[in-house]
Amino acid sequence: MASPMNFQESVDYIYSFVDFERTGQITYNTRALDLKAFSELLVLLSNPHEEFAVVHVAGTKGKGSTCAMLASVLRASGLRVGLFTSPHLLDVRERIQVNGKWIAKDSFARALSVIKPVHAHLGLTSRSYRTTFELLTAAALLHFAEEHVEVAVLETGLGGRLDATNVVHPALSVITRIGYDHTGILGGTLSAIAAEKAGIIKENIPVVVADQKPEALTVIKRVAAEKNCPVVEAAREFRATPSGTAPTQTVSFKGNGLKLEGIRLPLLGAHQIQNASCVVAAAKLLSSKFPSIDAASIGRGLAEVRLMGRVELLRADPFIVVDCAHNLESAESLVETLQELCVSGKKIAIIGISTNKDARAILAIMTRYFDKFLVTRADTKRAMSPVLLADQLRGLGAQIEAFDSASDAANAGLSMIGPEDLLCVTGSVYLAGQLRPFLVESAGRFG
CATH class of the missing domain: 3.40.1190.10 (Mur-like, catalytic domain)
Known part of the structure; x- marks a missing residue:
């Protein structure tokens, strides 16, 4: 045996x-x-x-x-x-x-x-x-x-x-x-x-x-x-x-x-x-x-009930959100839910999407809400290239910055927000899982 x-x-x-x-x-x-x-x-x-x-x-x-x-x-x-x-x-x-x-x-x-x-x-x-x-x-x-x-x-x-x-x-x-x-x-x-x-x-x-x-x-x-x-x-x-x-x-x-x-x-x-x-x-x-x-x-x-990564609000001043939206219906729900928060300041997304998803359609929904996108990729073979994602967003007229490293994107996002703003990780279960521990730890830096 x-x-x-x-x-x-x-x-x-x-x-x-x-x-x-x-x-x-x-x-x-x-x-x-x-x-x-x-x-x-x-x-x-x-x-x-x-x-x-x-x-x-x-x-x-x-x-x-x-x-x-x-x-x-x-x-x-x-x-x-x-x-x-x-x-x-x-x-x-x-x-x-x-x-x-x-x-x-x-x-x-x-x-x-x-x-x-x-x-x-x-x-x-x-x-x-x-x-x-x-x-x-x-x-x-x-x-x-x-x-x-x-x-x-x-x-x-x-x-x-x-x-x-x-x-x-x-x-x-x-x-x-x-x-x-x-x-x-x-x-x-x-x-x-x-x-x-x-x-x-x-x-x-x-x-x-x-x-x-x-x-x-x-x-x-x-x-x-x-x-x-x-x-x-x-x-x-x-x-x-x-x-x-x-x-x-x-x-x-x-x-x-x-x-x-x-x-x-x-x-x-x-x-x-x-x-x-x-x-x-x-x-x-x-x-x-x-x-x-x-x-x-x-x-x-x-x-x-407790559940990680479903419009999960880590803190509210500023708003820091972790979400797994990776299809059209979940993207719609995310945008509708975030609108209910009535954020008065900047609304920034850290986003990465898998290659087998309808990225353009998902991004078209997201651009209705977010002011700026920090485009990156999760550490998985399925992740779409940040360059390709950035090209899709440019075609939608969005303001973007691209990052090869998800942690670099997270650090950049945290440096951009103040008490009235919102930062949301979304687009992929893998990206949400990769960045959530870092954001949980970093949320305390705002006091």
Whole structure:
């Protein structure tokens, strides 16, 4: 028997396989993303995903925030909760959490040490299209079973139909807002993208749906009807009434026998109220299985949620914001949310975008708000050249400075702002993750 791996060895092991997140070159077919082969792996691991209830979440926009809020609500209800999300911002371990705590390094290594020989036994090598994401999914499911979670919230990685997480038979499915992202893979229309996301819908299992454009909703409802699944349209079922002014956001929900008054929502933006509506609807459905979920625990869980990199306000004088907006819908939400802050001074973006994104369209949205762009790149192969980004922004008439180093861009941005100004890192999960620790430390220099 091979000796157990340590943490670094386990990290090296998972990244020795095909990692679509890092390369951006996704082979989207049933050979590359073979759920049957992945299910065989889980069988040999004693089907850990059958040891707990699952809430399965797909969507283009808001699925990470929705997962974080729902996990917080379930924890506030006294349940032992697993949370699996992607990608990570700072550390691969943040993808796998139990009751809000990242998986420990030794637990991460132990899970992969169990998986590795089973993986080898099946003949699944890095040359046979196995993926890093599958290994992480398996590690999460093993860890959740080992930790005796009662319910796990699982976020899909890409699409839904062929996603590794789609081996589960959930207690509930949730589909957040659908928009245009990964169009070269999932399809160029909302209907095509919705069909991939709706692939998580299972026979007779209820599905909670965020507010959708008609063409996406039509597809979701058709798939649900074919599988005899009740559909709960969250925004219709629970009326949300926002109050307060940014950066403090308060909301009340009413519907289906549930009334929540004056809930302080730490996650900023009107889009987060839509996500919270999905969480309230999901929690209400889950309360039939878990009676400890009630109005008080839902409100407490929403108020206690914390999530890095989603219009995350590090300080307010000056405003320093870290955000991961990397598609059209998230760029729109970022701009709308920042406008609510009513910044009276300069508005500066530190921006880097991946090569597989519609950079020009994203930048066109951003130029509606920001006065100046500090163009740079994250330390990843997928990052677009700052020169190319700068050319795109010049074509939009923007004021720019280009930096080869993200840290140089951050230092320059911090030197440019005063108490009435705003500095925002955006455009890429990788850039946000790279600069967030530095900005957290540097925010204190303003006193």
